[in-house]
Amino acid sequence: MMAPGAFQEACELLEAVLEEGVRAEIVDGLVARGELGTAIDRLRRDLRANRLRGGGGRVIDLARVVAACDEQTRREGFHVCHDWDGRADAVNPDTIPVDVLSYILTKRGHEPFNPSVPAILLDYYLLYLLALLSVRAWDEGSADANFDRLQQLLGQLQGPDGSGQQFVADAETLLLLASSHYELDDRGYDVLLAKARALDAGHRRAIALGHAACLGSHLRFGFEATYARDIHAMRADNIVDYPWLCFSLATLIGEMGASRGNSGESGRETTLEAVLNGLSGDPELFAGSLPALLSTCADDRALAVEGLEGHRDELRAACETFRPSDEDYSPLSMFFNFSHNALKGMVVDALLWGEPGSLSLNDLLTGLPRGDARNVQRTRLATTLMGYARANPDRIRGRLMPVIVYDPQAGRRGLGAVRRMLERA
Secondary structure, eight states: OOOTTHHHHHHHHHHHHHSTTHHHHHHHTTOOTTBHHHHHHHHHHHHHHTEEEOGGGOEEEOHHHHHHHHHHHHHTTOOTTOOEETTTTEEOSSOHHHHHHHHHHHHHTTSBOOTHHHHHHHHHHHHHHHHHHHHTTTSSSOHHHHHHHHHHHHHHHTSTTSOOOOOOSSHHHHHHHHTOSOOSSOTHHHHHHHHHHTSOHHHHHHHHHHHHHHHHHHHHHIIIIISTTOHHHHHHHTTTHHHHHHHHHHHHHHHHTSOGGGTHHHHHHHHHHHHHHHHHTOGGGGSSOOOGGGGGGHHHHHHHHHHHHTTHHHHHHHHHHTOOOSSSOOGGGEEESOHHHHHHHHHHHHHHHTSOOSOOGGGGGOOOSTTOTHHHHHHHHHHHHHHHHHHSOEEETTEEEOSEEEOHHHHHHHHHHHHHHHHTO
16 A cells, blocks of 8 residues: 555645646747657656656656556556557556657657647646546545546646647546556456445446446457457456446446436436447347356346346337437447557547547547537547558457447447347347
8 A cells, every 4th residue: 555645645746737837838848949859759758757847947756656656556456557568468668658659759750849749748648647546546535535636637637728638528537547458467457346336326327437338349349359259258358347347237227227317318318328338248248147257247247137127128219219320420339449549549649630639538438419519520530540540450360450440330230239138038
């Protein structure tokens, strides 16, 4: 466990960075000879050291608290800020934001200075520090209050004093971002889920909404690409994901049994959309007997199945309502291997254009409200991300494949499988 007060100290240091004008000073201090490459190379040096340089020689030193948070989190099984290199079978030495910075340096380093580029990179780095703190929210005081504080910091990060880049909508999605990539040692997932269960209803709902949508997308991708439609192989290789999926669905379906007045019609639509998305990852799990290898999901899976019995008609109707079309955006058409890769693609897109993106990851997890003007932007962004993924494919089962796909036809197949499962009862 970290030293008492470390979580609050880290929040205070981040508040100092997020104060009005501080990030602008940091970016202004990077300018040299008008070259973008020189500026972001200087930023890379500072991000690696976790020391940010403001105006007047001011240095905000985050190194000690970041190291303490990261070391404790690694002991629990998570490398929040670092990705896994599947080819080297090792954790990357640089953080995910620094990896993205290095990529942009090769692509745009020769260009004239554009303040939006280092500003977005700085905010992306700070986002990952908030994600790291989301795993530490249970270390001291009230975890619910700590998530509320992270929500305030996230609002400052994405507010008018920063780059303008939108990353995630809420602090609970920070937790999803923190735990969404491959870990060689997966013991931490069950421990983290036990902690999440102890949060209040509002925080649990937010966690469930994000995880249902992202795990639905993750498992749909795995079923089609990674496991060649072998459901048994997919279940065996995603044992740590299924408890989170079942928890999320049990939470959301249980909420559907409560009074409609608690969240209103728009809230109920949001819940229905997320439930269908989560179910689409593996509809057959919620019919028939539970496979022995997924026994750790038994209680939440039973709650989800029991809840489905009372809402089958509503969910069957929702299958038609939320059926992906070629004309409108649907999160059920979105497939990706890991949530953080989808966000990484969004950040890279903004950096290549040199303009902050107005859509967050959560915006790609919903098509609501229906007819929203942003759906055109969502479709355009999802298609762009697929284009990047096709240009930089991963090797899966010996074949080069994109790790982000937007495909309404495949989305209709996935939702059709959900409807068939619901109709058999």
